[in-house]
Amino acid sequence: xxxxxxxxxxxxxxxxxxxxxxxxxxxxxxxxxxxxxxxxxxxxxxxxxxxxxxxxxxxxxxxxxxxxxxxxxxxxxxxxxxxxxxxxxx
Amino acid sequence: xxxxxxxxxxxxxxxxxxxxxxxxxxxxxxxxxxxxxxxxxxxxxxxxxxxxxxxxxxxxxxxxxxxxxxxxxxxxxxxxxxxxxxxxxxxxxxxxxxxxxxxxxxxxxxxxxxxxxxxxxxxxxxxxxxxxxxxxxxxxxxxxxxxxxxxxxxxxxxxxxxxxxxxxxxxxxxxxxxxxxxxxxxxxxxxxxxxxxxxxxxxxxxxxxxxxx
Amino acid sequence: xxxxxxxxxxxxxxxxxxxxxxxxxxxxxxxxxxxxxxxxxxxxxxxxxxxxxxxxxxxxxxxxxxxxxxxxxxxxxxxxxxxxxxxxxxxxxxxxxxxxxxxxxxxxxxxxxxxxxxxx
Numbered sequence: 001x002x003x004x005x006x007x008x009x010x011x012x013x014x015x016x017x018x019x020x021x022x023x024x025x026x027x028x029x030x031x032x033x034x035x036x037x038x039x040x041x042x043x044x045x046x047x048x049x050x051x052x053x054x055x056x057x058x059x060x061x062x063x064x065x066x067x068x069x070x071x072x073x074x075x076x077x078x079x080x081x082x083x084x085x086x087x088x089x090x
Numbered sequence: 091x092x093x094x095x096x097x098x099x100x101x102x103x104x105x106x107x108x109x110x111x112x113x114x115x116x117x118x119x120x121x122x123x124x125x126x127x128x129x130x131x132x133x134x135x136x137x138x139x140x141x142x143x144x145x146x147x148x149x150x151x152x153x154x155x156x157x158x159x160x161x162x163x164x165x166x167x168x169x170x171x172x173x174x175x176x177x178x179x180x181x182x183x184x185x186x187x188x189x190x191x192x193x194x195x196x197x198x199x200x201x202x203x204x205x206x207x208x209x210x211x212x213x214x215x216x217x218x219x220x221x222x223x224x225x226x227x228x229x230x231x232x233x234x235x236x237x238x239x240x241x242x243x244x245x246x247x248x249x250x251x252x253x254x255x256x257x258x259x260x261x262x263x264x265x266x267x268x269x270x271x272x273x274x275x276x277x278x279x280x281x282x283x284x285x286x287x288x289x290x291x292x293x294x295x296x297x298x299x300x301x302x303x
Numbered sequence: 304x305x306x307x308x309x310x311x312x313x314x315x316x317x318x319x320x321x322x323x324x325x326x327x328x329x330x331x332x333x334x335x336x337x338x339x340x341x342x343x344x345x346x347x348x349x350x351x352x353x354x355x356x357x358x359x360x361x362x363x364x365x366x367x368x369x370x371x372x373x374x375x376x377x378x379x380x381x382x383x384x385x386x387x388x389x390x391x392x393x394x395x396x397x398x399x400x401x402x403x404x405x406x407x408x409x410x411x412x413x414x415x416x417x418x419x420x421x422x423x
Binding site: 011012013014015019020021022039042043044045063064 | 311312313316318319357358359360361363364367393394
C-alpha cells in the first residue's frame with residue numbers, strides 16, 4: 001500500500017533540506033527511514049527534535065510536466081514528515 | 091604534526107602527488123586553516139595526532155572499497171540480500187570502517203538505471219567511497235541531473251533505451267546511496283577478486299556502467 | 304543573485320536549473336590528490352563535529368549564507384574552512400580575538416604554506 005503525499009509549498013528563508021523543485025509536487029512514500037534530528041534546528045546549534053523522514057518517489061512527469069525527458073522516469077528524495085501533507089488535502 | 095616544510099617531492103598517504111599548491115604564496119584561507127588547527131590544539135579540543143589519524147582514515151577510503159562490496163553482491167546471494175536490506179550493516183560486516191554512514195544500495199537491472207546526485211550541496215557516501223570527484227560537486231551536475239538525467243548520462247557516454255527507467259536519487263537528508271551496477275555479461279566464471287576490477291567509481295554513482303571483462 | 308520573481312529561492316537550491324555541460328570528468332582520487340591543507344580542512348570538519356561544536360547542517364548553513372559569490376569565487380575547501388571557523392566561534396571553541404591574533408602570528412612566519420605551518 002503506497003501513500004500519496006504532497007510536499008508543502010512553504011518557503012521559509014532558513015536552512016532546510018527540501019528542494020524547491022519538489023515543493024507542491026505529489027509523490028508516494030517509497031519507504032520510511034525512522035526519525036532523525038531536525039536539520040532546521042541542528043543548523044543553528046539548537047536542541048533538535050527528532051522528525052520522521054520518508055523517501056518519496058515522484059515521476060518526472062509530476063515534477064517537470066511536458067519538460068520531462070521521459071515522463072516515466074522517477075526521482076526519489078528524502079523529505080521530513082513536517083514537509084509532507086496527504087495528497088488529497090486542500 | 092608531520093613536518094611538511096617544502097615536501098613537494100613527497101607523495102600523499104594515498105600514494106598520489108599532492109595538488110601543487112603547498113609551495114605557493116600562503117593564502118588567506120590557508121592562514122585560517124593553520125590558525126583554526128593550532129587554536130583547537132591549544133584549547134585541548136584536538137591533538138596533532140588526532141588530525142593526522144583522521145587524514146589517514148579518509149585516505150584509506152577509496153572507490154576500491156565500494157568495488158569490493160559490489161563484487162561480493164554479484165557473487166554472493168546472501169550478501170546481496172543483506173546489502174539490499176541494510177547496506178550500512180552489510181558493509182560494516184565486511185570490515186569497512188564507515189563510521190555513522192547510513193547507506194542505501196540501489197540496484198541497476200535491465201529495466202532500471204539508478205543515479206545519485208545531491209542538489210542542495212554535495213552529499214556523497216564518502217565514508218565508503220572516499221571524497222567525491224569535482225564534477226559531482228559542480229553546479230552543472232547538481233542542477234541538471236534531476237531534470238535531464240539522460241542528457242547528463244549521455245555526456246558520460248552512457249546511453250539507455252527508452253525502455254530502461256531512470257531513477258534519480260537526490261540525497262537530500264540523512265541517507266547516502268551506492269549504485270550496484272548491472273553485472274556485465276560474460277563474467278559468470280570470474281572470481282570475486284576479478285570482478286572487483288570491473289567496478290568503477292562512476293558505476294557506483296550511476297554515471298557509468300561496470301567495465302566489460 | 305536574488306531572483307526578484309522568487310526572492311525566497313536560495314542560490315544553493317539549484318536542482319532543475321539550466322546549466323552548461325558537466326565539467327571535465329576530473330578524478331582527484333585517481334590522478335592527483337587533494338593538497339595537505341585541504342585534507343586538514345576536511346579533518347577539522349570531522350573532528351569539530353565529532354566533538355559536538357557543530358553539525359554538518361551547521362556547516363551547510365554557513366556555506367549557504369555565504370552566498371553564490373563565494374560558491375563561484377572560492378574553492379571548495381576555502382569555503383569549508385570559512386564555515387568551520389564561523390561554526391567553531393559560534394560554538395565557543397575560541398574567540399574572534401584568539402583567531403585574529405593567531406592569524407597575524409602565522410602570517411609573520413613565512414611566505415609559503417609550508418613555512419607558515421611549521422613554527423620555529
